[in-house]
Amino acid sequence: MNIDGRPYRTIFADTDGVSVQVIDQTRLPFAFELKCLATLDDAAVAIRTMIVRGAPLIGVTAAYGLALAMREDASLEGIDRACATLAATRPTAINLRWALDRVAATLRQVQPGERLASAFAEAGRIAEEDVASCRAIGAHGGRLIADLHKAKGRPIRVLTHCNAGWLATVDWGTALAPIYDAYENGVPVHVLVDETRPRNQGAALTAFELHGHGVPHTVIADNAGGHLMQHGEVDLCIVGSDRTTAEGDVCNKIGTYLKALAARDTGVPFYAALPFSTIDWTLRDGVAEIPIEERDAREVTHLTGRTEDGGFATVQVVSPGSPVANPAFDVTPSRLVTGIITERGVCEASAEGLLGLYPERRQAA
Numbered sequence: 001m002n003i004d005g006r007p008y009r010t011i012f013a014d015t016d017g018v019s020v021q022v023i024d025q026t027r028l029p030f031a032f033e034l035k036c037l038a039t040l041d042d043a044a045v046a047i048r049t050m051i052v053r054g055a056p057l058i059g060v061t062a063a064y065g066l067a068l069a070m071r072e073d074a075s076l077e078g079i080d081r082a083c084a085t086l087a088a089t090r091p092t093a094i095n096l097r098w099a100l101d102r103v104a105a106t107l108r109q110v111q112p113g114e115r116l117a118s119a120f121a122e123a124g125r126i127a128e129e130d131v132a133s134c135r136a137i138g139a140h141g142g143r144l145i146a147d148l149h150k151a152k153g154r155p156i157r158v159l160t161h162c163n164a165g166w167l168a169t170v171d172w173g174t175a176l177a178p179i180y181d182a183y184e185n186g187v188p189v190h191v192l193v194d195e196t197r198p199r200n201q202g203a204a205l206t207a208f209e210l211h212g213h214g215v216p217h218t219v220i221a222d223n224a225g226g227h228l229m230q231h232g233e234v235d236l237c238i239v240g241s242d243r244t245t246a247e248g249d250v251c252n253k254i255g256t257y258l259k260a261l262a263a264r265d266t267g268v269p270f271y272a273a274l275p276f277s278t279i280d281w282t283l284r285d286g287v288a289e290i291p292i293e294e295r296d297a298r299e300v301t302h303l304t305g306r307t308e309d310g311g312f313a314t315v316q317v318v319s320p321g322s323p324v325a326n327p328a329f330d331v332t333p334s335r336l337v338t339g340i341i342t343e344r345g346v347c348e349a350s351a352e353g354l355l356g357l358y359p360e361r362r363q364a365a
């Protein structure tokens, strides 16, 4: 997508061929800065500290991280050690594990001397596939928005949670891809952006993206969505996913489940948009089985933002001494999900629905 008229991806191989550049998302929306990742440690820190975030982008960064590790140690033990380091950075997004398994399998088939180039090439392929998947998700989901527009004859108001846009992927995004597709096809759309406490990915990143692209949107407090749905001000919810079970349970940013409950109560369709790399075919019961990341209490107790004089400040917003919990994700059971939008089309949130789109998984199931 464009920043000041210049096309960017969130991650790309540097011209030296042995390091990568990423957009530093901890600096957005107030500063646009690139960061160079040159070592395994750089990549692990970037994922852990959320310089890069969003399930597909975490996966691609991990793939490049394994490639960077080959600069330091291209032995079989080096591959295993690097995978273990990267896999430990964030526990919920399955794309991380998926990307590491894929690059590691490629590396084990070639000689140590070829591993650096081979890993970079495989990470590059994963990045390209992610762009293609997100584009296809956009086309399938964009049709849903266009159909709703045809039926209602007015702009379609889409509520989204967290940031599942191009910043969360390599380009286009998952939940926001249908919105970009609709917008580019002239379908009038207005996005309601949940601020997404505690880290405010909606207010900081989704709003930044949509504003940059010219898509009409309104940032709302996390607790406003239910009220707006009750008053007919939301036509559709689309969210992303960090891990989706074989039965169609959707794990996404904390607070997604509450939106799905409100959507069900008010009859608003609720979709999850995700690429195949987000589906964990080994899991059936998302609530019981998906590991939920517990993050630092400081994300809840403190807020960082721009001051009126243009500086930056971090302030405490929770009463000192109170204990704090910070689960970063929740699971929306498939029964609350109207449909899943993937690069292959839209399906029911169920084992049958997913297997209909991915028939090659039937035997394993």
Ligand SMILES: CSC[C@@H](O)[C@@H](O)C(=O)COP(=O)(O)O
Residues within 6 Å of the ligand: 053, 054, 055, 056, 093, 161, 162, 163, 164, 165, 168, 169, 173, 174, 175, 201, 239, 240, 241, 242, 252, 253, 328
């Ligand atoms: C296309 S990204 C889908 C999800 O990764 C996204 O909705 C989300 O929850 C991101 O969480 P984050 O903690 O910012 O990595």
